[in-house]
Amino acid sequence: MPRSVNHVASRAKRKRILKLTRGYYGARRNVWTVAKGTWEKGLTYAFRDRRNKKRNFRALWIQRINAAARLEGLSYSKLMGALHKAGVEINRKVLADLAMNHPEAFKAIVKKVK
Secondary structure (H helix, E strand, C coil): CCCCCCHHHHHHHHHHHHHHCCCCCCHHHHCHHHHHHHHHHHHHHHHHHHHHHHHHHHHHHHHHHHHHHHHCCCCHHHHHHHHHHHCCCCCHHHHHHHHHHCHHHHHHHHHHHC
């Protein structure tokens, strides 16, 4: 009995991955073995960087809050300590947004905790 190989499914799988590697440089886009490795490595980078993105945004928010707090005569750590002591439950994302886009509201919060 001859060997049965599902060429249709194999080709479809290759086509799907080669379609995902469009726009890559050189052999990374059209040579199956190279493209597959590059695509898999890209998934690894995507997984890692979804987590790094959270770190980067938190760092950005802290820098923005610190800059705005220093205009009010406080450091970042003093402001966050005062917020905690006053029982003001506001996260860094919202606080940074207030500092950037609504300075009057940020000043009111600082005045409340001073």
